[in-house]
Amino acid sequence: MNFASCLAVLSWMLANQGSAQLLDQNCAEVSRLSNDIIFSRPWMALVLxxxxxxxxxxxxxxxxxxxxxxxxxxERAIVRLGQLSIKQEHIVSYSSDDYHVQSAYIHRFYEKSNFEHDIALLELQNDVLYKAHIRPICLWLDKxxxxxxxxxxxxxxxWGIDEKYILPAAKTSKIKHISQVKCENAFKLYPQNSHICAGYKNKSKCVETGSPLFKKIRYYTKIRYTLFGIQSYGESRTCLYTDVTKYIDWIMGVIQNVNVIVSNGENSYA
Known part of the structure; x- marks a missing residue:
């Protein structure tokens, strides 16, 4: 690591003292308004x-x-934030914001055939302006x-992206962690340590690549929405997620490196 990189890491650590376990101390909290879709999932993104x-x-x-x-x-991607519904025309007070993707960082060991290391970070051209309905999900840094x-x-x-009937609003669902044996039977492949396997009890289907797996975790005096997985694959009601806690070092490496090195705007494979 060169001097500039070391300085950037040190600066980041000093700036985050007191909230060192969270990537962004402004991440979404669970509040009394959390049943309102405007406030309950402000970190959701559509990747267009x-x-x-x-x-x-x-x-x-x-x-x-x-x-x-x-x-x-x-080659080209746009991220839409603040979208509360696929059909949003009835919502007047809260508009969505579009951000062009400057670089896509794909894990260098990503393997399409068995969904290993199925994780990517999209660097936006402009920084996101946080609002009531646009705020990051928490990412726990202490593995x-x-x-x-x-x-x-x-x-x-x-979102209901791939379903014939588009949901009138995005939907949160409960999902149960299932054993590796059940996961293997569903997918005909052995899940890796970097996978989380989960399944629905109802008729919900695992149809949305990139959809987040999360829990409410207490952080000091507040309860935060905390990210644990990103959907990689689905078979009927059984979903395979990439366990993001296994990639904290990789995620931090990309973010800290981008803060030092000016991106050339092309896809990057890190």
Whole structure:
């Protein structure tokens, strides 16, 4: 690591003292208004590509996280934040904002055949202006504090992008963590340590690449929406997620490096 990189890391650490376990201390809290869709999922992103649409989550004023399978071999992308519904024309007070993607950072060991390392970061051309309905989801930086395999239940969020009937509003669903054996039977592949396997009890389907897996976690006196997975693949009601807690070092490496090096605007494979 060169001097400039070391200085950037040190500056970041000093700026985040007191909130060192969170990537962004302004990340979304759970409040009494959390049942209102305007305030409850302000980190959700639509990743708009020339031939498809994926989900993603805002984690930083310059970065959205999604799956590598969403943006692999894609040239142009726009991220839409503040979208409360696929059909948003009835909502007047809260408008969505579009951001051009400057660079897509895809994990260098991404493997399409077995969904290993299926994770990507999208660097936005402009920093995001946080609002009541646009705010990042929390990302826990201390890997030793949380074991995702111990959680029995999570929540996930779907736009209904690939369904014939478009939901009138985006929908949060409960999803249950399932064993590796059940996961292997569903996908005919053995899940890796970097995977989280979960399934719905109802008729919900795993159809949205890049959709986030999250839980409400207490951070000091506040409860925060905290990201744990990004959907990689789905088979009926069984979903395969990339465990983002296994990629904290990679995520921080990309973010800190971008703060030092001026991007050339082309797709990057980190």
């Amino acid at each position: 590509l020339p031939n498809k649409t994926c989900s993603g989550a805002l984690i930083h004023k310059y970065f959205v996280i999604t799956s590598a399978s969403c943006v692999f071999n894609q 030793s504090d949380i074991d995702t395999q111990m959680f029995k239940r999570y929540e996930t969020f779907r």
